[in-house]
Amino acid sequence: MYKHLTKAKFIVIIIVFLLSIPASLSSTVRATSAENGEWIAIPFVYPTTGSVYAVVGEDIIGCAKQVSESTLFFDINKSAWTELRFDAQQAIRKIDAKGHTVFAYTDEFLVGYSSFTGNYDVIQYDGVLLSPTGYNPSYGCGRNLAFFVTNETMYAFDSELGRWQEYDYGLPVDYSGSNYIIRDDYVWTVLKRGTYGEKQPKNVVYSLHTHSFNQLESGCGWPGERWLDHGFAGFYTHAVENYTLVGYSAFTNEFSLVQVMGQGYVADSTSVSDLTVGEITTFAISFVHNLEPSGERGYFYGYDTRLGSWSSTTLDFASGERWSKYWMPGGQFAVDMAILPGEVYKFILYSGITGQFSITTPGLTYDSVTSFILCGGEVLVVYDVDDAWGQSFTTGQSSMISLDKPYTAFYPSGKDFCAFYRYSDQSNTMTMYFYNSKTNNWTTIDLTKSITSYGNTEHVFVSSSYESPIRETVFYSSLLDSYVKCEFPVNSSVSVEAKYNLAWARSSNRSYLFDTQRGIIYPFDFMFTTNGLGDFATSFHNAETKTLYGYSVLSGKWTNLTISDTPYTCEAKGFIGLISSNTGSNYYSKYYAFNGFEDSWVELVPSGTYKGHKIGEKTALVIRSDMLYAFDPNGRIGTYNYLIEFEGGFFPVSISANSTISNFSFNQSIREISFNVTGQDGTVGFCNLTFPSTLVQNLWQGTFTVLVDGKQPMHISTLTDGTYTYVYFTYVHSEHEVVIIPEFSSLVILPLFMGVTLLTIMLRRRKHSRPNASKS
Numbered sequence: 036m037y038k039h040l041t042k043a044k045f046i047v048i049i050i051v052f053l054l055s056i057p058a059s060l061s062s063t064v065r066a067t068s069a070e071n072g073e074w075i076a077i078p079f080v081y082p083t084t085g086s087v088y089a090v091v092g093e094d095i096i097g098c099a100k101q102v103s104e105s106t107l108f109f110d111i112n113k114s115a116w117t118e119l120r121f122d123a124q125q126a127i128r129k130i131d132a133k134g135h136t137v138f139a140y141t142d143e144f145l146v147g148y149s150s151f152t153g154n155y156d157v158i159q160y161d162g163v164l165l166s167p168t169g170y171n172p173s174y175g176c177g178r179n180l181a182f183f184v185t186n187e188t189m190y191a192f193d194s195e196l197g198r199w200q201e202y203d204y205g206l207p208v209d210y211s212g213s214n215y216i217i218r219d220d221y222v223w224t225v226l227k228r229g230t231y232g233e234k235q236p237k238n239v240v241y242s243l244h245t246h247s248f249n250q251l252e253s254g255c256g257w258p259g260e261r262w263l264d265h266g267f268a269g270f271y272t273h274a275v276e277n278y279t280l281v282g283y284s285a286f287t288n289e290f291s292l293v294q295v296m297g298q299g300y301v302a303d304s305t306s307v308s309d310l311t312v313g314e315i316t317t318f319a320i321s322f323v324h325n326l327e328p329s330g331e332r333g334y335f336y337g338y339d340t341r342l343g344s345w346s347s348t349t350l351d352f353a354s355g356e357r358w359s360k361y362w363m364p365g366g367q368f369a370v371d372m373a374i375l376p377g378e379v380y381k382f383i384l385y386s387g388i389t390g391q392f393s394i395t396t397p398g399l400t401y402d403s404v405t406s407f408i409l410c411g412g413e414v415l416v417v418y419d420v421d422d423a424w425g426q427s428f429t430t431g432q433s434s435m436i437s438l439d440k441p442y443t444a445f446y447p448s449g450k451d452f453c454a455f456y457r458y459s460d461q462s463n464t465m466t467m468y469f470y471n472s473k474t475n476n477w478t479t480i481d482l483t484k485s486i487t488s489y490g491n492t493e494h495v496f497v498s499s500s501y502e503s504p505i506r507e508t509v510f511y512s513s514l515l516d517s518y519v520k521c522e523f524p525v526n527s528s529v530s531v532e533a534k535y536n537l538a539w540a541r542s543s544n545r546s547y548l549f550d551t552q553r554g555i556i557y558p559f560d561f562m563f564t565t566n567g568l569g570d571f572a573t574s575f576h577n578a579e580t581k582t583l584y585g586y587s588v589l590s591g592k593w594t595n596l597t598i599s600d601t602p603y604t605c606e607a608k609g610f611i612g613l614i615s616s617n618t619g620s621n622y623y624s625k626y627y628a629f630n631g632f633e634d635s636w637v638e639l640v641p642s643g644t645y646k647g648h649k650i651g652e653k654t655a656l657v658i659r660s661d662m663l664y665a666f667d668p669n670g671r672i673g674t675y676n677y678l679i680e681f682e683g684g685f686f687p688v689s690i691s692a693n694s695t696i697s698n699f700s701f702n703q704s705i706r707e708i709s710f711n712v713t714g715q716d717g718t719v720g721f722c723n724l725t726f727p728s729t730l731v732q733n734l735w736q737g738t739f740t741v742l743v744d745g746k747q748p749m750h751i752s753t754l755t756d757g758t759y760t761y762v763y764f765t766y767v768h769s770e771h772e773v774v775i776i777p778e779f780s781s782l783v784i785l786p787l788f789m790g791v792t793l794l795t796i797m798l799r800r801r802k803h804s805r806p807n808a809s810k811s
Contacts, residue, residue, distance in 0.1 A: 071630060071633045071635035071637060071670055072628060072630035072632075072633055072635055072637040072666065072667060072668045072669070072670050073114075073637065073666075073667050073670045074626075074628070074637060074639040074657075074664045074665070074666055074667075075109070075114065075115070075116065075664070075665050075666075075667050076662050076663065076664050076665075077107065077109075077116040077118075077662070077663050077665075078661065078662060079098070079107070079658075079659075079661065079662055079663040080660075080661060081643075081646050081658070081659070081660045081661070082100050082101075082102075085100060085101040085102055086100075086101040087099070087100055087101065087646070087658070088100075088101065088127060088129075088130040088139075089647065089649060089656060089658055090130055090131055090132035090137065090649070091132055091649040091650060091651035091654060091655070091656050092132035092133050092134050092135060092136060092137065092150075092178075092651055092652075093133075093134045093135060093150075093178070093609065093651055093652040093653055093654075094110065094111045094112060094135060094150045094651070094652070094653040094654055095108065095109065095110050095111075095132055095134075095135060095136070095137055095148065095150040095651075095654070096108065096109040096110075096132065096137075096651070096654060096656050096665050097130050097131075097132045097137035097139065097148065098130075098656070098658075098663055099127045099130055099139065100127070101126070101127055102124060102125070102126050102127070103124065103125060103127060104120055104121050104123070104124050104125065105118050105119055105120045105121065106118075106119045106127070106130070106139055106146060107119075107663065108137055108148045108155060109654070109656070109663075109665035109667075110148070110150045110153055111150070111653055111654050111665075111667045111668060111669055111674070112150050112153055112669075112674035112676060112689065112691070113153050113674070114667050114669060114670075114674075116663075116665065117148075117155065119146065119155050119157065121141075121144070125141040125142070125143065125144065126141055126142055127139060127140075127141055128140050128141060128142065129174065130146075131175070131176035131181075132176065132651075133176050133177055133178050134177065134178025134179055134194075134219075135149060135150040135151050135178060135179055135194050136148070136149060136150075136176055136177065136178065136179060136180065136181055136192065136194045137155075137176070138174075138175075138176035138181035138183075138192060140160075140174065140183060143159055143160075144157050144158065144159055144160070145157065145158050145159075145160050145183050145190055145192070145199055147181055147192030147194075147197075147198070147199055149192075149193075149194035149195070149196075149197040150194070151179075151194050151195055151197065151676055151678075151687045151689075152194070152195075152196070152197030152676065153197075153676065154197050155197075156192070156197060156198040156199050158190075158199045158201075160183065160185060160188065160190060161185060161187045161188050162185030162186045162187030162188060163185055163186055164183075164184070164185055165184045165185055165186055165206075165213055166184075166212075166213055166215075171213075171214050171215055172215075173185075173213060173215060173224075175215060175217045175222075176217070177217040177218060177219060177222075178194075178219050178758070179193075179194045179195065179219055179220065179243055180192060180193060180194065180217060180219075180220070180221075180222055180241070180243055181194075181217075182215070182217055182222040182224075182241065184213070184215070184224055186206050187203065187206070188201050188202065188203055188204070189201070189202045189204050189224060189239055189241070189248065190202075191222055191241040191248070193241075193243060193246055195243060195246070195678060195685055195687055196246055200241065200246070200247075200248070202239070202241070202248035204224075204226075204237075204239045204248070204250055206226070207226055207228050207237055209228045209229055209230075209234065210226055210227070210228060211227045211228060211229055211230060211231070211232050212227040212232055213225060213226050213227060214227075214256075214257045216258075216262055216267070218262070218263075218264055218265070218285075219243070219264065219758060220242065220243040220244060220264075220265055220285045221240060221241060221242050221243060221265070221266060221283075221285035222240065222241045223238065223239075223240050223267055223283070224238070224239040224240070225237075225238060225254070225255075225256055225257055226238075226239065227256070232256075235253045235254070235271050235273075235279070236254055236255065236256050236271075237250065237251065237252055237253070237254060238250060238251040238254030238255065238281070238283070238290075240283060240285075240288065242285045242286075242287075242288035243285065244285055244286050244287075244288065244684045244685070245287070245288040245683075245684075246685065247288055249288050249289070249290070251281065251283075251290045253271075253279070254271070254281050254290075255267075255268075255269035255270055255271050255279070255280075255281035256269060256271065262315070263315055263316055263317075263318065263340050264314045264315055264316055264340065265284060265285045265286060265314075265316055265340040265341055266282070266283045266284040266285045266286075266316075266340030266343070267282075267283050267318075267340070268280070268281065268282040268283070268318035268338040268340070269281055269304075269318070270295075270301070270304070270320060272301070275300070276295075276296060276297050276298060276299060276300065276322075277295075277296050278294075278295040278296075278301070278322075279292060279293070279294055279295070280292065280293040280294075280295060280320065280336055280338070280345060282318070282338040282340070282343070282344070282345060283340070284340050284341070284342070284343030285340065286340075286341065286343060286684070287343050289343060291338070291343060291344050291345055293336065293345045293347075295322060295334070295336070298322040298324055298334040299322045299323045299324035299325070299332070299334065300322065300323060301320065301321075301322055302321040302322060302323040302333065302360035303320070303321060303360050303361050303362050303371075304318065304319065304320035304321075304362060305317070305318055305319050305320075305362045305363075305364035305369050306362075306364065307364065309364075309366075309410075309448065311447075311448065311449055311450075311491055311492050311493060312365065312366040312410075312411050312412035312448060312449060312450050312493065313366050313412040313413075313449075313450035313493045313757055314366055314367065314412065314757065315364075315366045315367075315412075316339050316340045316341050316366065316367055316387050317337065317338070317339045317340075317364065317365070317366070317367055317368055317369055317385065317387035318337070318338045318339075318369075319335070319336065319337045319338075319362045319364070319369035319371070319385045320335075320336050320362070321333050321334065321335045321336070321360065321362065321371060322334040323358075323360060326351065329353075329354035330351060330352055330353050330354050330356075331351070331352045331358055332349065332350070332351050332352070333349065333350045333351075333352065333358060333360075333383075334347065334349055335347060335348050335349070335350065335371070335383060335385070335392055337369065337385035337387070337390070337392065339367070339387030339388075339390060341387065342387070342390045344390065346385070346390045346391060346392060347392075348392040350383065350394070352373055355375070355376045356373045356374065356375055356376070356381070357373060357374040358371075358372075358373045359371060359372050359373065359374075363408055363410050364410060365410035365411060365412060365413065365414070365415060365428070366411065366412030366413060366450065367386070367387040367388055367412060367413050367428055368384060368385060368386050368387055368388070368410075368413070368415065368428045369384075369385045369387075370382055370383065370384050370385075370408065370410065370415055371383040372408070374401045375396070377400075378400050378401045378402070379396060379398075379399070379400060379401070380396065380397065380399045380400070380401055380406075380417065380419075381394065381395075381396045382394070382395050382396070382397070382417070384415075384426075386428050387428075388413070388428050388429060395426075395433075397417070397424040397426075397433065397435065398422070398424075398435070399417055399418070399419045399422060399424055400419045400420065400421075401419065402419055402420055405418075405419060405420045405441060405442070405443065406418065406419045406420075407443060407446065407455075409446050409448050409453040409455065410448060410453075411448035411449055411450060411451065411452060411453050411472070412448075412449065412450035412451065412493065413427065413428045413429045413450060413451055413472050414426070414427055414428065414448070414450075414451055414452060414453055414470065414471075414472035415428070415453075416448075416453035416455070416470050418438065418443065418455065420438075420441060421437060421438060422435055422436065422437055422438060423435070423436050423438055423455075423468060423470070423477075425453070425470030425472070425475070425477065427472035427473070427475055428472070429451075429472055429473070430472065430473070430475060432475040433475070434470075434475050434476070434477060436468065436470075436477040436479075438457050438466075438468075439457070439466065440457035440458050440459040440462065440465065440466060441457070441459055442457065442458050442459060442460075443455050443456065443457055443458075444456045444458065444465075444486075445487065445489060445498075447489055447491040447496055448491070449491055449492060449493045449494055449495070449496065449513055450493035450494060450513070450757075451471060451472045451473050451493075451494065451513045452469055452470060452471050452472065452494075452496070452511070452513040453469075453470050454467060454468060454469045454470075454491075454496055454511070455467075455468055456468075456482075456487070458484050462484065463483065463484055464481055464482065464483060464484055465481075465482050465483075465484040465485075466479055466480065466481055466482070467479065467480040467482060467498075467509065469496075469511055469513075469516075469518070471513055471516045473513070473516065474516045476516055478511075478516065478517075478518065480509055480518060480520065482500070482507050482509070482520075483500065483505060483507055485500040485501055485502035485507075486500070486501045486502055487499060487500050487501060488501060488529070488530070488531055489531065490531045490532050490533035490538065491533050492533045492534060492535055493513075493535065493757065494512065494513045494514050494535070494536075494551055495510070495511065495512055495513070495533045495534075495535075495536070495537075495538045495549070495551045496509075496510070496511040496513075496533065496538075497509065497510050497511075497531045497532070497533050497538040497539070497540055497549065498531065499523070499529040499530075499531050499540050500529075504525045504526060505522050505523075505525065506522060506523035506524070506525070506526075506527050506529050506542075507520065507521075507522055508520070508521050508522065508523060508529065508531070508540045508547065510538055510540075510547070510549035510556060512549075512551040512552075512554050514551055514552060515551075515552075515553075515554045517554045519549065519554065519555075519556045521540075521547055521556060521558070523540070523542050523545055524542070524544060524545060527542035527543070527544070527545065528542055528543065529541070529542045530542075532568050534568050534569060534570045535551075535570035535571070535756055535757075536550070536551045536552055536570055536571055536588045536754070536756075537549065537550060537551065537568055537569070537570070537571070537572075537573055537586075537588065538551065538568075539563055539568055539573070541562050541563040542562060543562050544560060544561065544562070545558065545559070545560060545561075545562075546558070546559045546561065546562055546563040547559070548563070548573060548586060550586075550588060550591065551588075552588055552591075552754065553591055555591075557586070557593075559584075561577050561579075563575045564576055564602075564605040564614075565605070566604075566605060566606045566607070567605045567606065567607045567612065568607055569607035569608045569609050569610065569611070569612065569631075569652075570608070570609050570610075570652070570756060571587065571588045571589065571609055571610045571631055571754065571756075572585065572586060572587045572588065572589075572607060572609070572610050572611065572612055572629060572631030573585070573586045573607050573612065574586075574605060574606075574607045574612025574613070574614060574629040575605055576602035576605055576614055577602075578601060578602050580597070581597055581598050581599070581600070581601060581602060582595055582596070582597045582598075583595065583596045583597075583598060583602060583614055583627055583629070583636060585612055585629035585631070585634070585636060587610070587631035587632070587634055588631070588754065589610070589631060589632065589752055589754065589761075589763055590634050590752070592634050594629070594634045594635060594636060596627065596636040598616060598625075598627070600616040600617060600618050600624065600625060601616060601617040601618075602614055602615075602616055602617075603615045603616055603617040603622045603623070604622075604623075606650045607629070607650070608650050608651060608652055609631075609651065609652025609653055610630075610631035610632055610652060610653055610668065611628065611629065611630065611631060611650060611651070611652065611653060611654065611655055611666065611668065612628070612629030612631070613626060613627075613628055613629070613648065613650045613655045613666075614626070614627045614629070615627075615648070621645075622645075623641075623645040623648070624640075625638060625639065625640055625641075626638070626639040626641065626648070626655075626657055626664075627639070628655055628666045630666075630668045631668075632653075632668045632669075632723065632763075633668065633670070637666070639657060639664055639666075641657055641659050641662065641664055642659060642661055642662050643659035643660035643661035643662055644659060644660040645658075645659065646658040646659055646660060653668055654666050654667065654668070669691050673691070673692060673693075673694075673695065673696065674689065674690065674691040674692075675689070675690045675691075675692075675696045675699070676688070676689050676690075677689075677690075677699050677701075679701040679708070679730075680703075681701075681703060681730065681733065681734060682733065684733075686726070686727050686729070686730040687727065688708070688724070688725070688726055688730075689724070689725040690710070690722055690723070690724055690725075691722070691723040691725075692712060692720065692721060692722040692723065693714065693720055693721055694712035694713055694714040694720040694721075694722065694768065695712070695713045695714065696710055696711070696712060697710065697711045697713065698710055698711045705776070706734050706735060706776065706777055707774060707775065707776050708774070708775040709772060709773065709774045709775070710772075710773055711770060711771065711772055711773070712743075712766070712768075712770070712771050712773055713768070713769065713770045714768030714769065714770075715768055715769070716768055716769045717767065717768065718767070718768045719749075719765055719766075719767060719768075720765065720766050720767070720768045721763065721764065721765045721766075722762075722763070722764055722773070723761065723762075723763050724761070724762040724763075724775075725759050725760075725761055726759065726760045726762070727758070727759060727760075728755055728757060728758055728759055728760050731755075731760045734777075735776075735777045735778065736777070738777070738778040739775055739776065739777060739778055740775070740776050740777070740778050741762060741764055741773065741774075741775050742773070742774045742775075742776070743764070743766045743771050743772070743773055744771050744772055745774075748764035748765060748766055749764070749765045749766055749767070750763075750764060750765045751763065751764040751765075752764075
């Protein structure tokens with residue numbers, strides 16, 4: 036049973052919206068226009084003693100004094116501050132925010148706030164924290180979930196529901212410790228057993244997809260650094276040649292178990308994760324059994340959290356084959372290998388996309404010095420002395436390319452590409468190779484030979500030479516499978532950085548910004564500001580000219596602003612940039628927020644003295660001695676949150692618009708989302724839609740069509756950060772019906788076909804009727 040604040044013990048909850056405060060208070064905020072974004076303030080007396088917790092997620096803010104009677108939340112979807120007031124003063128032990136969730140706890144209460152639902156939930160908890168301190172305490176906050184585990188109950192705050200869930204899991208009598216993992220869509224608690232944790236642990240989980248708990252009395256333990264998305268996998272050793280394999284999928288909230296007996300000892304399992312390769316969903320493990328009189332037998336098992344079931348295969352290795360017994364992990368696959376007579380490579384591949392094992396011998400020769408294997412999210416690259424081979428796990432295609440130099444350096448990998456350099460002692464040049472898993476294409480770039488610095492993320496790579504006088508720089512976009520090469524002045528000191536959709540290279544007198552979505556570079560004759568690069572927007576300044584620069588990937592536009600004061604600090608994250616300015620000795624006299632959604636700069640002249648500032652993906656916070664200021668990129672426009680059910684799962688859909696949204700509907704049978712938009716006649720309307728990328732994939736196989744009254748919108752752009760898909764489109768008011776359907780949907784094709792058929796019939800009728808008409 037929930038113990039929420041509706042009970043008499045907690046007396047009262049007060050919700051305070053800024054919209055209801057006196058105009059004289061809000062007049063301290065200066066904004067260019069509410070339509071371009073707005074700073075929204077609430078009074079806040081900074082304490083003379085004690086700390087202040089201030090945390091910023093993607094679209095949400097949490098703030099509280101260390102000892103306080105209230106906690107404050109700001110939510111851009113409501114364009115307002117909300118105050119939670121306790122019935123008595125509380126000692127806030129922890130407050131954290133990520134994504135769409137704020138989590139806090141006191142000695143009595145658990146607090147959760149969700150920007151999906153626009154509300155908070157507060158409950159009184161039972162028991163004491165299971166692990167209150169240390170590297171892995173028994174509480175935490177993720178993008179869509181928060182958790183809190185006591186010796187009696189596991190609590191999970193579900194942001195899609197906007198409330199705490201609780202589960203009496205039953206602490207084992209021989210409990211000896213615990214570990215916890217929280218990801219975007221699940222929480223995993225590992226309860227160790229035995230004096231030294233030597234007994235099989237208990238697993239307790241919560242799934243965001245099913246909004247429910249589950250447990251496995253005899254599970255598996257801590258996975259080391261292999262933290263998977265959408266679930267986990269591991270094993271437990273009972274005795275020699277006696278193991279239990281455990282897999283868990285958050286999509287179904289179910290465990291999958293395999294008992295392995297008499298198949299030898301564990302050879303290896305996948306371990307280290309690379310955060311630049313996107314989602315990591317696969318786990319592989321192998322067992323080795325010696326054959327008589329010689330040779331080995333390998334038993335291979337693979338698990339993918341999206342599939343939720345184990346796959347297996349068996350392979351014998353003759354005495355002349357050297358099995359490496361080492362799994363190299365990609366994001367959605369794993370690879371092991373053997374060396375055949377003649378030093379020929381043979382690869383054992385597990386695909387988490389298909390759930391199948393396969394064996395391939397691409398014709399490469401192993402060499403201990405020259406050969407190497409690169410793993411990306413969905414792409415594998417192997418090279419030897421003469422050739423390189425790339426394998427795409429999304430398309431199933433592969434291709435080979437000849438190499439013209441013997442030595443290799445640098446091995447960056449992303450979600451859909453792998454890259455490396457080849458060079459020789461006899462040549463002054465080197466060659467950069469890119470393999471793209473989407474196009475099954477090799478790209479080569481000739482460069483002056485030098486040691487390089489580089490940066491990469493899921494879809495972008497940037498490198499710049501250290502030693503070459505020319506300072507050659509390369510930007511590569513895997514989304515476009517194209518590159519741009521540029522140069523810096525002789526002897527420049529160049530630094531590079533890459534984010535999800537943007538990258539830059541900068542020196543003291545020249546800088547370049549690269550848009551991954553468009554494959555365009557923008558040159559500047561000064562050095563970009565440190566910390567100004569975000570995933571979807573960048574902001575920086577030129578202190579000499581007092582000019583602020585903002586760029587948004589959404590629009591592909593620059594928005595610059597010249598100010599009278601001197602720019603000081605600069606930060607960017609997600610879609611938002613934040614620059615402070617210096618007036619005299621006051622280094623934070625003003626703030627300028629760059630709004631990547633609206634291509635605007637919004638000024639703030641705060642009151643009081645400086646106490647700090649923070650920035651999130653879609654909002655920012657300025658803390659003063661007498662006031663809190665939250666940046667709302669929507670500018671008090673309406674935001675509408677919906678939760679749709681599809682194939683047993685629940686998915687949040689958010690619409691931010693300067694129109695009134697009505698009649699939201701989801702038709703599961705034809706996979707259609709529809710709603711109406713209404714606004715003042717003749718004005719330009721817009722919608723920003725946010726979908727979970729898993730919904731886009733499950734509902735429309737990754738592609739969809741947006742229609743406004745059956746036609747294409749005036750302007751439309753679509754972006755994704757892997758977790759969410761963002762759609763922006765415009766139209767002219769007054770009232771329209773918006774429909775989102777699968778690409779090439781029958782809803783579009785059928786009317787077109789009917790129209791063509793009708794036109795053909797009409798033409799035929801006219802053709803046959805003309806002779807009669809001429810006779811009359």
